[in-house]
Amino acid sequence: MATTITNMEMDVIGEIANITMGNAATTLSMMVNNKVDITTPFVEIINRSQALDDYESTCYFVQIHYVEGLEGNNVMILKDRDVKALMDLMMGGDGTTLPEEVTDMHISAISEAMNQMMGTAATSLSTVLSRPVDISPPEVNSIDVESVKIFEKMFADDKKDFLKVTFRLTVGQVIDSIMVQLYPIELAKTLCDLFLGNDG
Secondary structure, eight states: OOOOOOHHHHHHHHHHHHHHHHHHHHHHHHHHTSOEEEOOOEEEEEEGGGTTTTOOSEEEEEEEEEEESSOSEEEEEEEHHHHHHHHHHHTTSOSOOOOSSOOHHHHHHHHHHHHHHHHHHHHHHHHHHTSOOEEOOOEEEEEETTOOHHHHHHOTTOOOEEEEEEEEEEETTTEEEEEEEEEEHHHHHHHHHHHHTOOO
C-alpha cells in the first residue's frame, strides 16, 4: 500500500533539513577553509526512477545509517566534479586541480568529510527531535548514473517513492551546484511525527 505524505509534512522535512544541513555546512566550511552556503531546500516526492535526473555520468552516493534514535537510512547525492573539488580543497589546494581518477585515498578523505558533516547533522537532529540520534560512518559509493544497481540494492524493501530534498551548495568561488538528499517516505513520516511530538 502506498504511503502518502502531506504538504505540511514536506514543509517539516524541509525545516529539519534546513537546520541540520545548515550546521553541517559550518563543519564543511572548517574542513575546506572556504565559506560554505547551503540554501533553503526544495522538497518534492519522486519515484525511484527520477532519483538521478539531476546528474550525468558519475555521481557519489553517501548512505547514512541511523543506529540510535531513528530506524532506517537516507542518501545524499553529490556531483562528481563537486566531490573532486572538495577533495582538492581538503588537501590544501584551491579546488581547481581536479584528479582524473579518484583513488582510495580520495574516497577516504571524502568519507571523513561526510562523516564529520553528517555527524554534525545528527547532533543537530538530536536537538530538533529532543532525543539522542546517532549514525554509523557514512558509506560513500561512486555511481555510474547509467547503472542504478547499487541504488536499487540500498533499499531492499522496494518502496518506489522517496522524498527528495534539493539544496543549492556553494563553496567559496569554486562550487556552485546542487546537493540532493533522499528519504524513504516512512523515515520522513517518522521524522515529522517526532518533530511535532506525535511519537505515541
